[in-house]
Amino acid sequence: MRNIFSKEYTKILKKTxxxxxxxxxxxxxSSLIVALLISGIVLALLIFRGLPPYYAVIVFLAAFFLAFEMIKLIxxxxLRSRKAMLESDLLYSARHLLLKLESGSSLVNSLESVSTLNTKSSAYFKKLMLDISLGTPIEDAIEKAIAYSPSLAYSxxxxxxKTSLETGSDLRKTIxxxxxxxxxxxLIHIQEYGKKLNPMSMFYMILGTVFPSIGTALIIVAASLLPGVLVINFTVLMFLLFMLLVVQLFFLFSFRSLKPGVME
Structure with missing residues (x-):
């Protein structure tokens, strides 16, 4: 089966x-299997209830499309996860590389030193050094690493x-x-995070702290004033607790998604 994806998406696949x-x-x-399972269940329910079975075709098409799009997200x-992991401490690795070069070490020895660091980004330098140690010319090894790099900064x-090796320019100044x-x-990412954090914190204070406490108090007061109209039982309390949990989880994941990878 030939490639059915766009050029941009194909680049993402190649980088992974x-x-x-x-x-x-x-x-x-996979999409066909998911669509067949879901549409099969729907078809059985339609037949059991005496409804037109052709609705299962619509369900099949919708399930196939949704499953296909979800698989495409993987x-x-x-790639986004690998990029965040690589860029989380890439600055430390780059500084170490610069330090080794300024101390007089060769490029290969400097890269080898970076690959031995206890950092997340060092794994990518290890792959680069592995290709070089297997006899691949350093320019070709770098070209391969760039092709599979998930990070623009690393690339x-x-x-x-690679440019310094080809032109003979001062590598230390370049690094x-x-x-x-x-x-x-x-610094820009951290500043942007701070700007986004302020309004999110305000919304959290209102929706996650103030509103639940005041709202619960108002409901209790209203229930005491209107005993026959508003009844608070265990089910209502569990529903309120569930909604509070949903709000807390929403803000928790929102704050985590806003956090830049450089702060991990």
Whole structure:
């Protein structure tokens, strides 16, 4: 089965080292299985209730489309997760690389030193060093690492190294400029996080703290004033507790999603 995805999505698949043709087969087959299961259950219910069975066709098409779109999200989510992991401490690795270069170490030795760090980003430098140790020319190894890199910052570092090797420019100065750029980008992300955090905190104070406490008090007062109209029983209390839990979880995941990867 040929690749059925767009060029942009194919790039995402290649960065996750996923074969587009194989993923196309997997996505279509999985979507068909899910759609058949759901539409089969719906068809059985329709027949049991004496309703027209052709509604199952609509359910099949809708289930297939939804399942296919959800499966398509998996590589993108994986790439986003890898990017966050790589960029969480990439600045530390880049500074270590600059330090080794300024101390007089060769590029290969400096990259080898970075690959031994106890950081998340060092895993990508280990892959690069593995290709180099297997005999791949350093330019080709860097080109391969750039092709599979989930991070623009990491790709930029490798691209500048490759350019310096080809042109013979001062690698230390280049890496220093990149470190400064990455530092500025991190500061920008943190500042943006602070700006987003202020309104979210205000909404949380209103919806997650003030409104539940005042609302509960008002409901209790109203129930005491209107005993025959408003009745508060165990079911109502459990419903209020459930809604409060939903609100708390919503804000919890919202705050976590706003947090930039550089602060992990």
């Amino acid at each position: 080292q996923t074969n587009p043709e194989r993923f196309s087969k997997l996505a279509v087959a 590589p993108a989510m994986s 930029k570092i490798l691209s500048e190294i 220093k400029n990149i470190v400064e750029d990455v530092t500025r980008n991190h």
